[in-house]
Amino acid sequence: MSDNKAALSAFREEVSAWMSENVPSDPGFLLPLTFLEVGTEQQLDFLREWQHTLWSAGYLGMHWPSEYGGQGADPAYQYIVDKELAKHNAPIIFNTIGLNWVGPLLLDMGTDEEKAKYIKNILSGEEIWCQGFSEPDHGSDLGAVQTRAVRDGDDYVVNGSKIWTTLGNYADHMILLARTNPNTERKYDGLSFFLSPMKIDGVEAHPIRKVTGEYGFNQTFFTDAKIPASCLMGEEGGGWMVAMKTLEYERGVTAGQASGYWGVTIQVDDMIEELSKLEHDGEPLLSDPVVRDDLVGFIMEAKALSLTGRRTGIPALTSDYPMGLALSVKYRGTEYERRMKQYTASKQGAQSALYVGDADAVSGGFWQRAYFSNFGATIGGGTTQVQANIVAEHVLGLPK
Amino acid sequence: MLLDVARGFVRDQAPIDAVRAQLETDTGFDAATWQAMVEMGWGGIALPDTVGGAGMGVGSAVPVFEALGGGLLGTPLLSTTLAGQLIWRAAGESAAEWLGRLCSGSVGTIAYLDHADWGGANLGVELGADGTLTGGKSFVADASVADCFAVLASEGGEPVLALVERNAIDDNALTENVLIDLTKRAANVDFTGVTPAQVFRGDAVAAALRDTLLLGALLTAAETTGAAGKCLNSITEYLKTRKQFGKLIGSYQALKHPTVDIYVGMENARSFVYHGATVVGDEALDQDAEVACRMAKVAADEVMVFAGDRSVQFHGGFGFTWECDSTLFIRRAQWAQQMYGGAIHHRKRLASLLLDS
Numbered sequence: 074m075s076d077n078k079a080a081l082s083a084f085r086e087e088v089s090a091w092m093s094e095n096v097p098s099d100p101g102f103l104l105p106l107t108f109l110e111v112g113t114e115q116q117l118d119f120l121r122e123w124q125h126t127l128w129s130a131g132y133l134g135m136h137w138p139s140e141y142g143g144q145g146a147d148p149a150y151q152y153i154v155d156k157e158l159a160k161h162n163a164p165i166i167f168n169t170i171g172l173n174w175v176g177p178l179l180l181d182m183g184t185d186e187e188k189a190k191y192i193k194n195i196l197s198g199e200e201i202w203c204q205g206f207s208e209p210d211h212g213s214d215l216g217a218v219q220t221r222a223v224r225d226g227d228d229y230v231v232n233g234s235k236i237w238t239t240l241g242n243y244a245d246h247m248i249l250l251a252r253t254n255p256n257t258e259r260k261y262d263g264l265s266f267f268l269s270p271m272k273i274d275g276v277e278a279h280p281i282r283k284v285t286g287e288y289g290f291n292q293t294f295f296t297d298a299k300i301p302a303s304c305l306m307g308e309e310g311g312g313w314m315v316a317m318k319t320l321e322y323e324r325g326v327t328a329g330q331a332s333g334y335w336g337v338t339i340q341v342d343d344m345i346e347e348l349s350k351l352e353h354d355g356e357p358l359l360s361d362p363v364v365r366d367d368l369v370g371f372i373m374e375a376k377a378l379s380l381t382g383r384r385t386g387i388p389a390l391t392s393d394y395p396m397g398l399a400l401s402v403k404y405r406g407t408e409y410e411r412r413m414k415q416y417t418a419s420k421q422g423a424q425s426a427l428y429v430g431d432a433d434a435v436s437g438g439f440w441q442r443a444y445f446s447n448f449g450a451t452i453g454g455g456t457t458q459v460q461a462n463i464v465a466e467h468v469l470g471l472p473k
Numbered sequence: 474m475l476l477d478v479a480r481g482f483v484r485d486q487a488p489i490d491a492v493r494a495q496l497e498t499d500t501g502f503d504a505a506t507w508q509a510m511v512e513m514g515w516g517g518i519a520l521p522d523t524v525g526g527a528g529m530g531v532g533s534a535v536p537v538f539e540a541l542g543g544g545l546l547g548t549p550l551l552s553t554t555l556a557g558q559l560i561w562r563a564a565g566e567s568a569a570e571w572l573g574r575l576c577s578g579s580v581g582t583i584a585y586l587d588h589a590d591w592g593g594a595n596l597g598v599e600l601g602a603d604g605t606l607t608g609g610k611s612f613v614a615d616a617s618v619a620d621c622f623a624v625l626a627s628e629g630g631e632p633v634l635a636l637v638e639r640n641a642i643d644d645n646a647l648t649e650n651v652l653i654d655l656t657k658r659a660a661n662v663d664f665t666g667v668t669p670a671q672v673f674r675g676d677a678v679a680a681a682l683r684d685t686l687l688l689g690a691l692l693t694a695a696e697t698t699g700a701a702g703k704c705l706n707s708i709t710e711y712l713k714t715r716k717q718f719g720k721l722i723g724s725y726q727a728l729k730h731p732t733v734d735i736y737v738g739m740e741n742a743r744s745f746v747y748h749g750a751t752v753v754g755d756e757a758l759d760q761d762a763e764v765a766c767r768m769a770k771v772a773a774d775e776v777m778v779f780a781g782d783r784s785v786q787f788h789g790g791f792g793f794t795w796e797c798d799s800t801l802f803i804r805r806a807q808w809a810q811q812m813y814g815g816a817i818h819h820r821k822r823l824a825s826l827l828l829d830s
Contacts, residue, residue: 365824380744461730469709471723
């Protein structure tokens, strides 16, 4: 045990030294806060090169099998890398849908052929993945998706439209949930799951501008797009189960992600540091008793998240509701972050009204942008309200 | 593990009917149940083995109190455990005889509050030159059954710990409080004219008091967290069985989502109390331990007040009745939220600990 501890500690030092040398300095243009806001070719090229550098050094997907480009190491090693990335303020690792959702899914349920074909290129950044689940009329009610895939010889012909397709305009592949049978008794049984190519005729991704002012997601249109039948993952009609497994990885319910560093890490200490520079009524903001009490609340929420995360791994301390902590992690974490960022953005006096681009904005408008960006986390992957339903129904056993 | 053992005990010995049977008795608990707890060694669970305790550290009491809270089981264990901590921390093995008695079934309690302020000096009882006490204490838990009173007193302005035997106190010096939580008992006690059996002086007294107040917050938080878990069960059971407008009421999000918030708050409180259990020990409490105890109390109070309140509301007209266990939960919440300082008391101190260093 102590040998292992010593090995991890030595590894942390090695990684830290590597990052001091290799984390790229400020490129001179705005980088996205999360993988959801990669909006320009310039950002894409920069982040792709950075991911490739990290992977080439052996620091990405460390716990994935070495035959597919990983290192076959204990997950603790990747965890250390992720922590060090945050500590060194590194640019984000952007190919998140591939690294954290598709990769673990393929390692879990994919065929050997699928693993060999896709996984290494996910890690190296050579192939970008996007997700085609939500549709303009079906978001939270995912089981009702209507995009049609009709078998035609060796192909499926796809028609319909997907939305909120993060990285869709750059992606090489999409995990696509489409309806292969519109006449099943249960709506879920008509769905199939595809590892679909994006750079083919009949597929067009149109960028959508966000509340932050940035781009990053798209509406993707399929018009008689022909995808090979070999892209079907699992059985025709068995797509819902695969999609639900994907969401477990997306929501952090199940472990196996290649890197947790998909967005700039913003912690309660960052908030306090920022607020400590500000004044209110001619006094330091942090001397205001109301603000102090609010901050105790935020610090406690952050502490509860970290303590509860540690407890999740101890079955004897979670026996009342065995899946409860994992199933509620998105509900707890993303809402806390949204409120924390909004709070910091709102305590800057008149500067609260400034946004990215104004020379006088506090930290360049970082908190305002981070607050808006955070809706990607409280809405994407199942809204907070849907998460509350999931906890109510699957943890507490309340009726639908 | 201890949590399972303690939960098993509570399940077997204290079903809710047995708890209800004690609501309006003088002592508030069943003597045989208390005896069974003593026989399991719980009287000394937080004390070192050198004085007859379990020697597992004070943190080991946390799962026991969580389990007792889960059954709303009122016994003098909290009073006895904390009196043991105060005496041990102030006097060490020079009080071995007293501590040995607590380990083997005597009930101990702390006489701390002069009136109502957990954050006050509470030095209103004077130890005079003639060796007798003058003044009274409020809200002395389990006073009517206590054998040993650990009284915070002042001697020339300095805090001292006076140990008083029950037989040194006149019966009519006790005035029973009408507590909001009927599973608990407390009284005002007039110590005027009483001669303590032993007095402990010096810096150790103030340090012991400070640590014991923090441990009181932690152990009350553990008990409260257990109660919140039980309250959550009671709410979810009702939401799964009660129908209105042809539907189970648990299907309505207006009830479902706040219930999820109770669940999340309860799990957070558990994380805080378990963390607290790992950072407190027999030695003086450091700053991490202080922060942990205070956070545990805040988290437990906040979720229990919310859970008790929503439990009454979500049970509708039935929730508003004596017969419904929501009555017990909302009363427990109101009792617990002040014990060893409420959220405002601890949050104010946390602000200094977390923001001024």
